Amino acid sequence: MMFGLSGTHALGRSGTESSDYREPESSPNPRKCWAAAPLNYPNKESSRFLLTARRLCTEGAAEPPSTNQCIQDGNPPLTHVTLVWQQGVREDWLRFGKPVAERILDRRTRxxxxxxxxxxxxxxxxxxxxxxxxxxxxIVRAVASGEAFTTVPQVNPGGEILLSIRGWPKVRQTFELIDAIEQAGHDPCEVAPDHWRHMHNRLAVGMLPRCYAKSRHLAWLLRRKLQS
Incomplete structure (x- = not known):
């Protein structure tokens, strides 16, 4: 499977349902493009760190926006994620996410x-x-202006980190857990933030996280509706 240019449908492996994950250089899975959908909302009660219309712009090559530009850009302010694709050397992609805008900088960067x-x-x-x-x-939640956030590489200005995994064996295990959530009929973008924190803490100590039950998801949707 040959990967396309940065920003094309064949770029990465985001949104796949297969759990047959290998290291990026040999992965056969294409990137999924998300349709427009309502935004998901933050979990305002949990701020600990324990561990949508889409617009495509094809502007000329330019430097990524500065922190001040990111804070002021958009209404509401937007969080910008820089992705670089150099096959076999550096490969960044989104496992899931529904961006409201996308800008291609060059053949390798968006x-x-x-x-x-x-x-x-x-x-x-x-x-x-x-x-x-x-x-x-x-796994990061984009924050609003004035909210506390943690700096994340390639995320400007930063965000609330819900889960952070290092090392390919644990990354692959997390992919499989996300696959299970999708196969159960849940959109990972709509999953309760507390579940990602739970998954982070369990994986950090070598324990298997609990399954994301339908009752848990319904409870989260109800709480989110009451908070909105």
Whole structure:
């Protein structure tokens, strides 16, 4: 499977339903494009760190926006995620996420933007002549102006980290857990933030996380409706 240019449908492996994950250089899974959908909302009660219309712009090559531009950009302010694709060397992609805007900078780089409250999963992989040097998965909630946030590489200005995994074995295990959530009929973008925190804490100590039950999801949707 040959990967396309940055920003094309064949770029990465986001949104796949197969759990047959291998390291990025040999993965056959295409990237899924999300249709427009309502934004998901933040869990206002949990702020601990324990561990939608889409607009495509094809502007000329430019530097990624500065932090001040990101804070002021959009209404409401947007969170920008920079993705770089250099096959076999550096491969960034989104396992899930519904960006409200996308800008292609060049053949290898694009920026996806998220509104406050949206949740996305950023995967970053890199290698050198000796093998894999970076394999990470971060599930992040985009924050509103004035909210506290944690800095995340390639996420400007940052976000609320719900889950942070390092090392390919754990990243692959997390992919499989996300697959199970999708196969149960749940959109990962709409999953309760507390479940991602639970998954982070369980994986950190080598324990298997609990399944994301339908009753848990319905309870979250009801709570989110009451908070809105």
């Amino acid at each position: 920026i996806e933007s998220y509104a406050p409250g949206q949740v996305f999963a950023l995967v970053r992989w890199a290698s050198n002549d000796y093998g894999t040097v970076r394999s990470t998965l971060d």
